[in-house]
Amino acid sequence: MTNHKAESITITVVGSGYVGLVASACFAEIGHRVICVDNDEAKVRTLQAGGIPIHEDFLPELLNQHRGGKLEFTTDLRAAAQAAQAIFIAVGTPQSRTGSADLSFVDAVASEIARSIDSYKVIVEKSTVPVYTNEWIRRVIERNGVPKDLFDVASNPEFLREGTAVVDFLHPDRIVVGAATDRASDLLKAIYAPLTSGEYYAAGNRIPGPRQQDEPPPLLLTSTKAAEIIKHASNAFLATKISFINVVANICEAAGADVEDVSRGIGMDSRIGSKFLRAGIGYGGSCFPKDVAAFRNVAELVGVDFGLLHEVERINEEQKLRFFQKVRSALWTFRGKKIGVLGLAFKGGTDDIRESPALDIVQRLIGEGCLISAYDPAAEERAKETIPPGPQMRYVDSPYAAAQDADALLILNDWKEFCELDLERLHYTLRYPIVIDGRNLFDPTTMTSLGFTYLSVGRPGLSQPVDPISVFHAPKKKER
Ligand code: UDX
Numbered sequence: 350m351t352n353h354k355a356e357s358i359t360i361t362v363v364g365s366g367y368v369g370l371v372a373s374a375c376f377a378e379i380g381h382r383v384i385c386v387d388n389d390e391a392k393v394r395t396l397q398a399g400g401i402p403i404h405e406d407f408l409p410e411l412l413n414q415h416r417g418g419k420l421e422f423t424t425d426l427r428a429a430a431q432a433a434q435a436i437f438i439a440v441g442t443p444q445s446r447t448g449s450a451d452l453s454f455v456d457a458v459a460s461e462i463a464r465s466i467d468s469y470k471v472i473v474e475k476s477t478v479p480v481y482t483n484e485w486i487r488r489v490i491e492r493n494g495v496p497k498d499l500f501d502v503a504s505n506p507e508f509l510r511e512g513t514a515v516v517d518f519l520h521p522d523r524i525v526v527g528a529a530t531d532r533a534s535d536l537l538k539a540i541y542a543p544l545t546s547g548e549y550y551a552a553g554n555r556i557p558g559p560r561q562q563d564e565p566p567p568l569l570l571t572s573t574k575a576a577e578i579i580k581h582a583s584n585a586f587l588a589t590k591i592s593f594i595n596v597v598a599n600i601c602e603a604a605g606a607d608v609e610d611v612s613r614g615i616g617m618d619s620r621i622g623s624k625f626l627r628a629g630i631g632y633g634g635s636c637f638p639k640d641v642a643a644f645r646n647v648a649e650l651v652g653v654d655f656g657l658l659h660e661v662e663r664i665n666e667e668q669k670l671r672f673f674q675k676v677r678s679a680l681w682t683f684r685g686k687k688i689g690v691l692g693l694a695f696k697g698g699t700d701d702i703r704e705s706p707a708l709d710i711v712q713r714l715i716g717e718g719c720l721i722s723a724y725d726p727a728a729e730e731r732a733k734e735t736i737p738p739g740p741q742m743r744y745v746d747s748p749y750a751a752a753q754d755a756d757a758l759l760i761l762n763d764w765k766e767f768c769e770l771d772l773e774r775l776h777y778t779l780r781y782p783i784v785i786d787g788r789n790l791f792d793p794t795t796m797t798s799l800g801f802t803y804l805s806v807g808r809p810g811l812s813q814p815v816d817p818i819s820v821f822h823a824p825k826k827k828e829r
Pocket of ligand 1: 512631634
């Protein structure tokens with residue numbers, strides 16, 4: 350964006366992970382001066398040299414455009430903190446052994462910021478954190494001798510989905526700001542003014558998305574505690590929706606109904622909404638599993654029984670197992686079977702494999718003696734760190750190479766590329782035309798009419814064991 354009228358604010362973002370890097374690029378995009386800090390020297394060098402450590406739509410464009418101009422990368426937190434009016438903390442909050450969020454990185458950064466403060470700053474928690482974190486950050490800063498009137502702590506949770514994080518940031522449903530003073534909330538309002546005023550959407554070279562100049566996003570101002578809870582509750586609710594539809598899918602499967610119809614029917618009720626009602630092999634990723642556990646832990650700590658979230662987690666685990674059993678029902682035995690796998694990341698459109706249900710299923714299959722040929726458009730390098738290539742795990746460079754002479758093909762995430770496969774080619778590439786689709790990417794009638802034995806999630810006939818005659822006497826492979 351160029352020539353906007355809004356005030357340019359100097360922002361420091363601590364942490365260059367998914368959240369920190371996307372926020373940095375997007376703050377620069379809406380006209381602010383951004384200093385992105387990370388203590389990983391190698392990563393900072395990569396970012397300074399034009400490297401892009403994550404797969405994220407539009408991120409390369411934004412980094413190329415703003416790096417060296419409005420956006421700089423450094424390891425020097427002290428200088429960055431001193432230069433900034435607002436300091437966003439976007440460091441990791443991994444899950445501890447008890448399920449609670451491990452806040453030691455936030456604690457360490459807060460202390461270091463405190464030692465650098467020499468003028469008024471707003472310190473903003475951007476990482477997903479439990480309620481009361483704001484309070485703790487304030488205490489840490491005060492303990493380091495910073496006078497109360499020299500800082501405020503605010504909460505500004507992010508609602509970015511991996512793969513579409515840039516668009517989610519620049520075209521959000523809402524912006525949540527938790528702040529206790531006008532001084533802090535005014536600064537945050539000024540930071541987001543290019544979005545909330547609609548000005549950004551009028552710019553010719555804006556990143557495209559659903560928001561328009563006359564339909565800018567609302568900014569919801571709350572207490573810091575409410576903002577913290579909004580983040581956890583949003584993710585826990587979305588995870589609950591997914592587990593709910595997965596159980597409904599299992600009912601559909603048993604009853605002979607199609608869960609896609611049921612999802613559509615439920616979703617048309619505006620009180621429910623159509624999103625996050627796609628049945629599959631369970632949710633994964635860096636947020637939902639961790640945040641559901643952390644929110645459950647928060648509930649426990651404040652003496653509230655949130656057994657519902659236990660169920661959400663249990664259903665999610667069971668969903669992976671059910672899919673695995675479905676593969677077994679199609680193949681009878683596993684040892685020595687050649688299985689093609691499409692998708693390793695926790696969903697399509699990202700290279701992130703954290704808590705990926707796909708990797709979980711692949712690991713189970715390897716444990717049973719299967720030989721896997723796997724393809725993912727972006728996640729291969731990361732997947733190799735968890736499952737190194739070997740006699741049972743081959744990484745290949747196309748969906749057809751994964752299917753080549755396989756006893757079955759499994760679809761484990763929802764890359765758009767998979768929906769556009771040449772199904773006839775897939776049919777003659779497979780040894781047996783069995784496709785077991787954990788993401789319901791194809792229409793069962795089409796697949797059956799093409800001669801596939803097609804199993805998916807929550808669609809008619811799928812609770813029946815596969816008829817071995819129809820599978821192993823499937824239409825003869827066509828000549829290539
Ligand atoms: C999520 C939240 O959506 C985002 O607001 C938050 O800031 C971070 O966590 P993300 O982890 O990137 O984002 O992925 P998301 O698109 O929400 O999907 C999470 C998981 O749920 C994936 O494994 C996905 O495949 C699965 N999912 C999603 C379903 O199984 N069904 C659905 O209908 C939607």
